[in-house]
Every structure is written in structure tokens, then in C-alpha cells.
Amino acid sequence: MAQRKHVRWHIAVFLAPAVLVYTALMIVPLFGTLNLSLFNLDETKTRVFAGLANFATLFGDPRWSGAFWNALANNAWFFVVHMLVQNPVGILLAALLSSPRLRFSAFYRTAIFIPTILSFVIVGFVWKLILSPIWGIAPGMLDAVGLKSLFAPWLGKEEYALTTLALISVWQFVGIPMMLIYAALLSIPDEVIEAAEMDGVTGWSQFWKIKLPLILPSIGIISILTFVGNFNAFDLIYVAQGALAGPNFATDILGTFLYRTFFGFQLQLGDPHMGATIATAMFGIILVGVCFYLFAIQTRLRRYQF
Amino acid sequence: MSQARQSIARTFGAHAILITYTVIALFPVFVTVINSLKSRKAIFADPLALPGPATFDLVGYQTVLKQGDFFQYFLNSMTVTVASLFFVLMFGAMAAFALSEYRFRGNMLMGLYLALGIMIPIRLGTVAILQMMVASGLVNTLTALILVYTAQGLPLAVFILSEFMRNVSADLKNAGRIDGLNEYTIFFRLVLPLVRPAMATVAVFSLIPIWNDLWFPLILAPSEATKTITLGSQVFIGQFVTNWNAVLAALSLAIVPVLVLYLIFSRQLIRGITAGAVK
Numbered sequence: 001m002a003q004r005k006h007v008r009w010h011i012a013v014f015l016a017p018a019v020l021v022y023t024a025l026m027i028v029p030l031f032g033t034l035n036l037s038l039f040n041l042d043e044t045k046t047r048v049f050a051g052l053a054n055f056a057t058l059f060g061d062p063r064w065s066g067a068f069w070n071a072l073a074n075n076a077w078f079f080v081v082h083m084l085v086q087n088p089v090g091i092l093l094a095a096l097l098s099s100p101r102l103r104f105s106a107f108y109r110t111a112i113f114i115p116t117i118l119s120f121v122i123v124g125f126v127w128k129l130i131l132s133p134i135w136g137i138a139p140g141m142l143d144a145v146g147l148k149s150l151f152a153p154w155l156g157k158e159e160y161a162l163t164t165l166a167l168i169s170v171w172q173f174v175g176i177p178m179m180l181i182y183a184a185l186l187s188i189p190d191e192v193i194e195a196a197e198m199d200g201v202t203g204w205s206q207f208w209k210i211k212l213p214l215i216l217p218s219i220g221i222i223s224i225l226t227f228v229g230n231f232n233a234f235d236l237i238y239v240a241q242g243a244l245a246g247p248n249f250a251t252d253i254l255g256t257f258l259y260r261t262f263f264g265f266q267l268q269l270g271d272p273h274m275g276a277t278i279a280t281a282m283f284g285i286i287l288v289g290v291c292f293y294l295f296a297i298q299t300r301l302r303r304y305q306f
Numbered sequence: 307m308s309q310a311r312q313s314i315a316r317t318f319g320a321h322a323i324l325i326t327y328t329v330i331a332l333f334p335v336f337v338t339v340i341n342s343l344k345s346r347k348a349i350f351a352d353p354l355a356l357p358g359p360a361t362f363d364l365v366g367y368q369t370v371l372k373q374g375d376f377f378q379y380f381l382n383s384m385t386v387t388v389a390s391l392f393f394v395l396m397f398g399a400m401a402a403f404a405l406s407e408y409r410f411r412g413n414m415l416m417g418l419y420l421a422l423g424i425m426i427p428i429r430l431g432t433v434a435i436l437q438m439m440v441a442s443g444l445v446n447t448l449t450a451l452i453l454v455y456t457a458q459g460l461p462l463a464v465f466i467l468s469e470f471m472r473n474v475s476a477d478l479k480n481a482g483r484i485d486g487l488n489e490y491t492i493f494f495r496l497v498l499p500l501v502r503p504a505m506a507t508v509a510v511f512s513l514i515p516i517w518n519d520l521w522f523p524l525i526l527a528p529s530e531a532t533k534t535i536t537l538g539s540q541v542f543i544g545q546f547v548t549n550w551n552a553v554l555a556a557l558s559l560a561i562v563p564v565l566v567l568y569l570i571f572s573r574q575l576i577r578g579i580t581a582g583a584v585k
């Protein structure tokens with residue numbers, strides 16, 4: 001006799017709160033933003049469907065496109081600095097920490113992770129004070145090693161400000177790649193390392209030839225997390241340089257550009273439709289990056305099963 | 307012989323690099339805290355000196371405590387963080403249990419749907435979230451922040467917790483079922499206590515971004531009564547930017563609670579990170 005399945009209500013009860021909150025505050029607003037970017041106000045201040053006109057304005061109209069491409073280029077450089085400095089330094093620190101019989105490794109781990117738990121407000125202002133020519137900690141320290149001529153008000157110069165901020169952000173977040181790589185290195189089985197040592201592969205060549213290929217998937221995950229985080233960054237720039245991302249928009253990234261456009265700043269009026277257009281463009285950029293990672297990189301990474 | 311010497315050199319090199327980086331990591335925090343305890347003159351005369359009897363001064367802290375309503379800000383931050391964490395853990399664990407325990411149509415799809423939020427930042431929906439909060443009259447309430455942070459924390463919580471819940475012994479749950487426990491009792495009385503370490507990991511991971519967030523407090527709840535400590539210290543520092551004693555004291559006051567919490571929970575955090583990756 002075919003038994004009729006009864007409805008298992010408890011599954012719905014378990015899922016409902018999470019799905020409701022998540023859908024209402026994450027998915028619906030996201031589509032709301034995407035939708036809003038397709039509309040605009042006409043002369044009589046009524047909302048009209050604009051199709052892709054907002055995007056044409058953002059990418060092509062000289063009043064908007066200059067700021068947009070500037071923010072995008074700055075954001076790309078921000079990301080490049082993270083990839084070139086944060087991840088290699090994180091890997092190096094993790095490799096050193098995971099070496100067996102290292103003393104004080106718990107202390108180093110705890111200390112190096114401290115900047116990551118601090119808020120952007122603290123990080124931005126502390127570094128602003130340290131690099132400030134008024135206080136003189138940075139010039140004083142460079143003077144002590146005879147390099148005073150190298151000092152410049154880094155945060156105030158157009159050519160250095162963005163790189164300086166990127167390095168501050170690296171300082172703050174280097175703990176995350178360090179921890180994830182450290183965990184990946186610990187999970188390599190001892191037999192693999194012992195086999196390598198039997199074959200005479202030790203030290204750096206062991207790291208390059210044995211460990212690095214094994215932790216490549218973790219490096220891939222870190223890269224995509226860095227990408228999403230960087231193209232979504234806002235707080236550090238806002239705290240250190242204000243919403244105008246000075247000097248002369250040299251540190252303007254997509255997050256600050258979105259904030260200024262949507263909420264307005266000083267003489268500029270807020271424009272929700274263009275704001276939504278920028279948010280949609282950011283969504284597109286992040287989506288392209290994530291898809292590129294998932295389909296072009298992750299599928300080619302070799303995974304080893306132990 | 308030469309092998310041993312080489313290994314000593316290598317250990318020495320490793321410590322040298324790690325100590326250098328530790329100094330880089332701690333130096334800014336150290337400079338801020340020691341200078342917050344000095345008089346204005348001493349801050350500029352010798353910024354790297356420790357506060358001595360001649361230079362010790364608490365004037366910065368007095369200004370901060372007189373001016374900003376830091377206690378209120380701190381309470382707001384605590385309320386928002388604790389309430390959001392409670393909902394993230396509760397709802398996250400419930401959904402994770404449903405996804406890992408039962409086979410039903412759309413299980414896989416539901417898991418993917420909830421995991422989507424790990425990659426897509428909630429900030430991109432800000433424009434629509436603000437309109438929604440205005441429409442429902444929740445602007446400038448802590449409820450708005452709690453709702454947003456709950457949604458923000460859920461994807462990662464569901465993802466991590468369902469990994470852990472797969473490891474809870476099926477025999478135990480089936481024994482409970484034979485003894486006549488219903489599904490809710492099995493979840494609350496049997497499974498939840500067993501995944502407590504995983505809950506702690508999720509709590510720490512969700513806590514840092516919620517406590518430190520500036521974006522949503524700035525947009526959804528900037529009023530005096532609902533400012534969080536992060537927004538409050540940002541505004542305060544902006545107003546007192548030339549009063550170095552006050553700025554350094556405010557920064558120290560913002561650093562110390564987080565630092566203490568971190569030092570208490572750091573073992574848990576590190577164990578959580580390494581356990582997650584080893585699996």
C-alpha cells in the first residue's frame with residue numbers, strides 16, 4: 001500500500017526565519033537597487049522608465065564618466081596593491097608560523113591578528129596621526145635612520161595618497177590571509193612532509209615544490225575574498241579622507257563614489273537613481289569577478305585528497 | 307654540524323621576521339595608548355616616550371567623558387551586537403539544521419540561495435534598504451540595524467553551521483526519535499549543545515564586522531540616541547580634530563574594549579579558523 005507522505009512542517013518552521021529575514025533585507029533590496037537603476041526623474045519630477053540610459057550617462061556622459069572611471073581605476077589599483085603585498089606577506093608569515101618547533105608562535109599569531117579586529121575609524125585616524133607632518137612620528141623615525149629626505153605628507157599628495165591608504169588597509173587585514181594559509185598549511189598531512197624529507201626536499205624548496213601547490217586552493221579563496229572586499233571598500237577612505245576622497249579625488253573608489261552620489265555631499269545633491277546605477281555597476285563588477293574565479297580558476301585548480 | 311648551524315640560522319631568521327612584523331602590527335596601537343596618557347606638551351615633545359611622572363596627564367579622558375555621550379554609544383553598540391548575534395545564531399542554526407538533517411526537494415537550491423550572500427555584499431542594496439526603512443518608520447532605530455546585521459550574518463552562519471551539523475551522530479538523533487522526542491526537542495536539546503564550539507566560531511566571525519561597521523549606522527541610524535560607538539567616535543574625532551589629547555583618549559577608549567574581548571576569545575577564534583580549514 002502506497003503510504004502518503006505527510007507534510008513535514010518542521011522543515012518549514014526551521015527554515016522560515018532565516019529565509020524570510022535574508023530575503024527581505026538582502027535579496028529584495030538588491031533587486032530593488034537593480035530595478036531603481038532603470039528609472040529616472042523627468043522635468044516634472046515624476047519617475048519614468050529610462051531603460052539603460054542611466055548606464056549610458058554613467059559610462060559616457062563626461063560629467064559622470066570621468067568620476068566613474070577614476071573611481072574604478074583607483075579601485076583596481078587598490079586591489080592590485082592588496083594582491084601584491086597583503087597576500088604574499090600573509091603567506092610568508094603563515095609559512096614561518098607553521099614551521100614546527102617554533103617558539104612563541106601563539107604570541108605572534110595573536111599579535112599580528114590584532115589590527116584586523118580594530119575598526120576602520122581607529123585604523124584610519126591612528127595612521128593619519130602617525131603620518132601627520134605636525135606630530136612628527138614618521139619623519140622623526142625616518143630621521144633616526146638617516147632617511148628624512150624620503151618623508152612626504154603621503155596622505156596629502158595626489159600621487160601617494162591612494163597607495164598609502166592601500167598599504168594601511170594591507171596592514172589592517174594581513175591577519176586574514178595569514179590565518180587561512182596557516183590553517184591550510186597545518187592540514188597538510190605529516191606523511192607528505194616526511195616523504196619529501198626522505199627525498200631530500202627541505203627548507204625553501206620544500207615550501208615551493210610541496211606545500212605551495214597544496215595550498216593553492218586556499219590562495220584562490222583569499223584572492224576572491226580580497227576582490228569582493230576591495231571593490232566594496234568604503235570605511236577606511238571615508239574616515240581618513242572624508243567623502244570627497246581627497247586630495248582632488250585621488251583616493252576616490254567605488255564605495256565613496258556611491259556614497260557621494262546617493263546621499264549628496266556639500267554642494268552636490270543626492271541622486272538615488274544614479275546611486276542605484278553605480279551600485280548596479282559594482283554588483284556587475286563583483287559578479288564578473290566571482291564568476292571568473294568560479295569558472296576559470298577554481299575548475300583548473302588541482303585538489304589533492306589525502 | 308653544518309646542518310645544525312644552518313637550522314639555528316633559519317630559526318633566528320624566522321624569529322627576526324616575525325618580531326619585525328609584530329612590531330609593525332602593534333606599534334600604532336602602542337603609540338596611541340601611551341600618548342593618550344600624556345600632557346599635550348609631552349605628546350609633541352617626545353611622542354615615543356612612555357608617560358612618566360612629569361608627563362602623565364588624563365586631560366584627554368576628562369574631555370572625552372565630559373563631551374561625548376560615550377556610555378550611551380557603548381550601550382547602543384552592545385544592544386545591536388548582542389541582539390544581531392542572537393538572531394544570526396538562532397535563525398542560522400535552525401536553517402542549517404533543516405538543510406543538513408532533512409532530505410527534501412529543493413534542499414540543494416535553498417543551500418545555494420542562502421550561500422549567495424557570502425559573495426554579494428549587502429551594501430549594494432543600501433539604496434532600497436533605506437527606502438524600505440523610511441517606509442516602515444524604522445529609520446533611526448536600533449531595530450533597523452539589528453535587522454540588517456542579522457541578514458548580513460546569516461549566509462556565513464548557515465554555511466559554517468551546516469558543515470558542522472553534518473558531523474553530529476545520526477544514531478544519537480535516531481535514539482532520540484525512538485524515545486519519542488519531536489524534531490524541535492531533538493534540535494534544541496540534542497544538536498544545539500553539541501555544536502556549541504561551532505556557534506562560538508560563527509559568533510566571533512560575525513561580531514567583528516557588526517561592531518566595527520560605519521556604513522549602516524551612518525545611513526540608517528545617525529541620530530544622537532542611536533549612534534553606535536564606531537560612529538560616535540568618528541563624529542567626536544571629527545569635531546575635536548585639533549585637540550590631540552581628546553582624540554588620542556577617544557581612540558584608546560575605542561581600542562581597549564575590543565582588545566580585551568579579543569584577548570579573551572583569541573584561542574577560540576584561532577581554533578575555529580583552523581578547525582574550519584582542516585575539515
